Amino acid sequence: AQTVxxxxxxxxxxxxxxxxxxxxxxxxxxNYYLFWYKQPPSRQMIxxxxxxxxxxxxxxxxxxxxxxxxxxxxxSLKISDSQLGDTAMYFCAxxxxxxxxxxxxGTGTRLQVTL
Amino acid sequence: DAMVIQNPRYQVTQFGKPVTLSCSxxxxxxxxxxxxxxxxxxxxxxxxxxxxxxxxEADTPDNFQSRRPNTSFCFLDIRSxxxxxxxxxxxxxxxxxxxxxxxxxxxxxxxTVL
Numbered sequence: 001a002q003t004v005x006x007x008x009x010x011x012x013x014x015x016x017x018x019x020x021x022x023x024x025x026x027x028x029x030x031n032y033y034l035f036w037y038k039q040p041p042s043r044q045m046i047x048x049x050x051x052x053x054x055x056x057x058x059x060x061x062x063x064x065x066x067x068x069x070x071x072x073x074x075x076s077l078k079i080s081d082s083q084l085g086d087t088a089m090y091f092c093a094x095x096x097x098x099x100x101x102x103x104x105x106g107t108g109t110r111l112q113v114t115l
Numbered sequence: 116d117a118m119v120i121q122n123p124r125y126q127v128t129q130f131g132k133p134v135t136l137s138c139s140x141x142x143x144x145x146x147x148x149x150x151x152x153x154x155x156x157x158x159x160x161x162x163x164x165x166x167x168x169x170x171x172e173a174d175t176p177d178n179f180q181s182r183r184p185n186t187s188f189c190f191l192d193i194r195s196x197x198x199x200x201x202x203x204x205x206x207x208x209x210x211x212x213x214x215x216x217x218x219x220x221x222x223x224x225x226x227t228v229l
Contacts, residue, residue, distance in 0.1 A: 033216065035217075037220075044220060044221070044222040044223065045158070045205065045207075045220035046220075047217060047218075047219075050217065089155075091157060091158075095216060097216075101146060101209045101211055101216035101218065102148075102160060102163070103158075103160070103218055105157035105158055106157060107156065107157050108155070108156075108157055110155075
């Protein structure tokens, strides 16, 4: 079974600064997908960024980028130029390549962006 | 816009009184999921439907049932809610074979058990 670990329960960053959220995972599969989801206080889960394991290039979406280290099974999220609207719970998630596309979530990191 | 809709957004029920939560989607996705999310915890998958095929997670209590009458709708039935069932219930959908098999989430239904 896969496991996803987020070792930072809470983090804080000042507006306009950069913050990195950590995520490690464990799997015996060679091909899989990794995701970062954002859950703002209104609580709708929104996809932030995704990475395919067979792609070496790190995914980037505007201010969000990942550092994917497959050998180390690490998948960190970097948020540049943090904005107040980035305040949310962030979940790292793993998906294997089975037909049901089931997600395994980490325990989440609560990010607070301050003025 | 295509989306995942959950009704109601807030549901209050009494201990032991059956309750049904609803999810609908306009994405025409094959797979629908139900998650339970307790305060400050990760979502926990209860079960999912792949088309009409029902797949229960091994540790999902028997108290939880689900129905999917058609592609668009999926229901979560809690037969005898206990205080420990108070949580946010999230519905999600996906289309296997799509580029990333991404799951799309609804806004959730917050269940309170009195």
